[in-house]
Amino acid sequence: MNEETLQQALRTADNLCTQRGVRFTAQRRRVLELICRAERPIGAYEILDQLRAGAKAAPPTVYRALDFLLEQGFVHKLETLHAFIGCTHPEHPHASQFLICSDCGRVKELEDEAIAGSLRALEDANGFRPKRPVIEVIGTCAHCTHRHTQS
Amino acid sequence: MNEETLQQALRTADNLCTQRGVRFTAQRRRVLELICRAERPIGAYEILDQLRAGAKAAPPTVYRALDFLLEQGFVHKLETLHAFIGCTHPEHPHASQFLICSDCGRVKELEDEAIAGSLRALEDANGFRPKRPVIEVIGTCAHCTHRHTQS
DNA sequence: TCGTTTTCGGAATATTATAACCCCTGGGGA
DNA sequence: TCCCCAGGGGTTATAATATTCCGAAAACGA
Incomplete structure (x- = not known):
């Protein structure tokens, strides 16, 4: 994330906190900044x-700062990596899917309506009330696949 | 899992190991049995x-036994719980979805073609080669929802 | 200003997972 | 027969991730 995007993300978080009546303290801001600056998911102990x-x-x-940022939807936790990434659109609540490249470590966050829909259908069919969906696919990204093919 | 189902599962595992030329040792058998006997996902340290x-x-x-059982597809790991459950159909490789009830702790394993399909579409659109999909939904199962409504 | 709530500092500890080393056993070939 | 060697497993130690608990400080609301 470049400097400008980062500043924008911090401002957005600040505004959302004001709207929601919660405190965007220096500590929380610092942790969000560290997560956003990282090119890849970052672990709690790296932070x-x-x-x-x-x-x-x-x-x-x-962990306190992370709990707050997760609750507010400013960051996501990747369960398979025990690591955190900044959310690309914190304005609205959403269920994302993550494509995790085990080669370069980069992660793509997606919001696919087809997946959300079939998941909803599955839940309905089972009378299940979802609270938190976790959809993470570990694999190789287009860039890394291509790189391997060349060499 | 009742006694009969358990015995059936162990026989299936044994047969598959023979077919595959790998060893179903006493240790591995014991760990699989403990996992299958548990009504809920069971952690490594509980085992x-x-x-x-x-x-x-x-x-x-x-962990060595678990690695083996996971490789052979006899058990699944639930990443959000750091716990393991027996696979309901170990004969063929498959990508499952899990509905995890945070109330009673029970888990339902599903193989939904619609989800698998939309996930494949998503991966294709992004040029992503999947190795291991993780789809776990935390929520409340039909039984627990109903129980709450009554009381 | 006073009292309450939220946040934060810090030590200790819990929980989950792996590394490294060694030995034993069983099977194959010289 | 003997040797080797690969896989399996015992054991100690340690790494990595996460939480509990206590108490002080800061912010907020009346």
Whole structure:
């Protein structure tokens, strides 16, 4: 994420927090910034290490900020990686799908209506009330597949 | 899983191992049995505790058996729970979806063609080569929803 | 300003997973 | 027969991820 996009993301988060009556504290802002600056999903302890460069910090510091950011929908947790990424459209709640490249480590966040629809149908057929869908596909991205073919 | 189903599952696993030229050792059999006997997903350390009731055991013992059972497709790992369940149809490879009830803890394994299809479409559109899809929905099952409505 | 709630610091500990090393056993070939 | 060697497994230690708990400080609301 480039500098401009980052600043935009932080402003958006700030505005949403104001709207929602919750506090976008310096700590939370710093953690969101670290996650957004990372090109790839970043682990809680990596965030911790970076926080420690500036001040003292312990695991709960990071996990508290992460809990907040997850609740507000500013970041997503990738369960298969135990890592976090910034959300690409935090304005509205949504169920995303993630394509995770195990080669380069990059992740693509998607919001596909067909998948959301068939998932809804499946849930309805089973009388199941969804709270949190987790859809992550581990594989190889187009770029890495192409790279392998060439060499 | 009742006793008969359990025995059937163990026989199936045994046969598949013979077909595939891999060894269904006593250790692996025991771990599969413990997983199948559990009504709910069971964690690696719960399995370990149960193994310890009969003999000495350490984490690698369990994780080695789990790795084998996962490779052979005899069990599934639920990433959101860090826990394992027996596969309901280990004969053929497949991508399943899991409906996880956060109330009673039970899990339903499904193989829905519509979801598999839209996921494939999504992957194709992005030039992504899937290796392992993870689809887990956390929510409330029909039974628990009904129970809440009554009381 | 006072009292309440939320946030934060920090130590300790829980939970999940892997690394590294060694030994044993069973099967194949010289 | 002997040797080797590959897979399986025992054991200790440690890594990686996450939470609990206590108490102080800061922010908010009346």
